[in-house]
Amino acid sequence: MTLCIVGAGEMGRWLAGAVDTELAFADTDADAARAAAETFDAETVPLANGTPERDRRFEAVCLAVPMPTVADAVADWAPYTERAMFDLSGVMTPAVEAMRERLPNRERASIHPLFAPARAPGNVAVVADEVGETLNPLLSALRSAGNNLFETTPDEHDEAMSTVQAKTHAAVLAWALAADDVREEFHTPVSAGLADLATTVTEGDAHVYDDIQRQFDGAKALAEAAERVAAAGGEEFAALYAEAGAAAEALGGESE
Numbered sequence: 607m608t609l610c611i612v613g614a615g616e617m618g619r620w621l622a623g624a625v626d627t628e629l630a631f632a633d634t635d636a637d638a639a640r641a642a643a644e645t646f647d648a649e650t651v652p653l654a655n656g657t658p659e660r661d662r663r664f665e666a667v668c669l670a671v672p673m674p675t676v677a678d679a680v681a682d683w684a685p686y687t688e689r690a691m692f693d694l695s696g697v698m699t700p701a702v703e704a705m706r707e708r709l710p711n712r713e714r715a716s717i718h719p720l721f722a723p724a725r726a727p728g729n730v731a732v733v734a735d736e737v738g739e740t741l742n743p744l745l746s747a748l749r750s751a752g753n754n755l756f757e758t759t760p761d762e763h764d765e766a767m768s769t770v771q772a773k774t775h776a777a778v779l780a781w782a783l784a785a786d787d788v789r790e791e792f793h794t795p796v797s798a799g800l801a802d803l804a805t806t807v808t809e810g811d812a813h814v815y816d817d818i819q820r821q822f823d824g825a826k827a828l829a830e831a832a833e834r835v836a837a838a839g840g841e842e843f844a845a846l847y848a849e850a851g852a853a854a855e856a857l858g859g860e861s862e
Contacts, residue, residue: 607627607628607665607666607740607743608627608628608629608630608649608664608665608666609625609627609628609629609630609664609665609666609667609668609744610629610630610631610632610651610664610666610667610668610686611629611630611631611632611642611668611670612632612633612667612668612669612670612671612679612683613632613633613668613669613670613671613694614631614632614633614635614638614639614641614642614643614670615633615638615670616722616723616811617670617694617719617723618631618633618642618668618670618694619642619645619646619723620719620723620726621668621670621694622642622645622646622648623646623751624726624747624748624751624753625744625747625748626747627743627744627747628648628649629643629646629647629648629649630643630648630649630650630651630664631643631646631648631649631650631651632650632651632653632658633653634653634656636650636652636653639651656682657682657683657685657686658686662686663686663687663688664686664687664688665688665689665690665740666687666688666689666690666691666692666713666740666741666744667683667686667687667690667691667692668691668692668693668694669683669691669692669693669694669695669701670693670694670695671693671695672695672813672814672817673695673696673697673817673818673821674817674820674821675695676693676695676697676700676701676704677700677701677703677704679693680693680701680704680705680708680709681704681708684708684709687709687712688712689712689713689740690712690713690714690715690738690740690741691705691709691712691713691714692713692714692715692716692717692741692744693705693716693717694717694718694719695716695718696718696767696771696817696818696821697764697767697821697822698716698718698731698733698758698760698763698764699760699761699763699764701716701760702714702716702733702735702760703760705735706735712736713736713737713738713740713741714735714736714737715732715733715734715735715736715737715741715745716732716733716735716760716763717730717731717732717733717748718730718731718732718763719753720770722810726751726752726753727751727752727753727754728753728754729753729754729756730748730753730754730755730756731756731758731763732745732755732756732757732758733757733758733759733760733763734757764822767818767821767822768822768823768824768827769824769857771818771822771824772818772819772821772822772823772824772825773824773827773828774824775807775815775818775819775824776819776824776825776828777828778800778803778804778807779804779807779808779815780825780828780832781800781804782800782804782807782808785797785800785801785804834846
């Protein structure tokens, strides 16, 4: 089976390293596609206006593209997909809806690794919208690579991303921007942990984090919560403190 990975960035390469099948890479950055193809002994698919420059088909197509472009990519690549399409974009509702519309009689899935590729393996959210003999072996390969695949729905996933990605990233970035430079000895376990998180977040791709904020809108909710904390005092602050504690417990947080 030939799997064409559309997008030769980190996530596309992560997938290529986890599956055992014939691969092809396509990317609007031809140099990136060629480099990925060389790394994984794969074919390079020349593009014209974002799609293959010659008419051909692939048994499976994976869209490792930015979130804002995934629905358009589904439409662009549906004619080149014989049996199955799935995406790694990180937003599931528009991806799944577009695949249902464009590929009603073919296998479909949306997959979101909840980690940076350098920290693989880890948890992988999966919407197995229509999965059969083509996609099942690919999902099994991801499990064999040590990943924990769990099923979800597009709505549940996207709602969760507002908290676990958008609001979390906004909080960490805001802390880093507001923090003063202090000697290491002054750090508490909480502030040292935040400093480590800020380092993790800021070593990634700013465009990816921007896409997450635009898609899931976490910063606005964080700003509103920060204003509540800043304005509270006395009993009102104690009430907010208790509310935050209950929320942390519900989220599965642990005390120091």
